[in-house]
Amino acid sequence: MKVGVIQFRPECGAPGRNAGKIIDLLSRERADLFVLPELSLSGYIFESREEAVSLAQTADGTEFDGISSLASERGSTVVLGFAEKCGDKLYNSSILLAPDGSRSIYRKVQLFSDEKRVFDPGDRPPEVVAVSGVRLGMMVCFDWIFPEVARTLALAGADILCHSANLVLPFCQDAMITRCIENRVFALTANRIGTEKRAGQQLTFTGRSQAVSPKGELLVRAGTDSEETLFAEIDPK
Numbered sequence: 001m002k003v004g005v006i007q008f009r010p011e012c013g014a015p016g017r018n019a020g021k022i023i024d025l026l027s028r029e030r031a032d033l034f035v036l037p038e039l040s041l042s043g044y045i046f047e048s049r050e051e052a053v054s055l056a057q058t059a060d061g062t063e064f065d066g067i068s069s070l071a072s073e074r075g076s077t078v079v080l081g082f083a084e085k086c087g088d089k090l091y092n093s094s095i096l097l098a099p100d101g102s103r104s105i106y107r108k109v110q111l112f113s114d115e116k117r118v119f120d121p122g123d124r125p126p127e128v129v130a131v132s133g134v135r136l137g138m139m140v141c142f143d144w145i146f147p148e149v150a151r152t153l154a155l156a157g158a159d160i161l162c163h164s165a166n167l168v169l170p171f172c173q174d175a176m177i178t179r180c181i182e183n184r185v186f187a188l189t190a191n192r193i194g195t196e197k198r199a200g201q202q203l204t205f206t207g208r209s210q211a212v213s214p215k216g217e218l219l220v221r222a223g224t225d226s227e228e229t230l231f232a233e234i235d236p237k
């Protein structure tokens with residue numbers, strides 16, 4: 001199967017424009033599976049929980065309709081991170097849009113630093129979603145530092161870890177190689193690029209999105225500051 005990892009710079013506070021950009025990026029070349037960064041629709045730093053709620057979507061929200069239709073038309077599965085509102089809860093989630101129009105959600109368990117001011121931690125264990133016989137597991141960014149998240153997905157039968165990220169520490173890309181070796185899984189890490197300066201914080205995201213094989217081979221890796229879509233041919237069997 002052909003997999004695509006999309007590295008881009010989401011625009012802060014502009015979910016509509018980011019969704020449009022994602023559709024444009026997905027339209028350029030076909031793949032069976034695309035993974036995009038964490039919080040791809042909203043940007044990463046929020047002034048407050050209220051601001052994050054105002055930029056959040058529900059899992060069944062119409063904001064995903066365009067991406068979901070394209071996924072169905074093209075026979076692609078698309079995984080992307082977003083701020084998910086659900087009742088009075090707010091999660092840092094990933095959504096998996098399958099070609100049959102179904103949607104699956106993972107809610108980030110291991111919140112990073114100031115995210116705890118804004119989001120609720122995930123309320124359920126990570127699960128595996130089978131699409132055309134390939135078992136996909138979602139994890140979000142800082143989940144990488146806790147070996148249990150990748151191991152839980154591997155024990156549930158995951159072939160591929162779909163890892164949407166907004167990485168700021170230098171170690172993750174190399175640690176994900178270890179996660180692949182110790183669990184015998186593929187991992188697709190889609191990171192963002194750029195700097196956000198808001199709410200008294202400044203963060204620079206490290207790019208270097210990548211695809212890694214179960215033997216720890218680095219199949220492709222992006223640069224630190226360029227918008228890129230990486231492709232790899234893999235055999236999950």
Ligand code: ACM
Pocket residue numbers: 038111112140141142143165166167168169
């Ligand atoms: C992170 O978890 N976004 C660093």
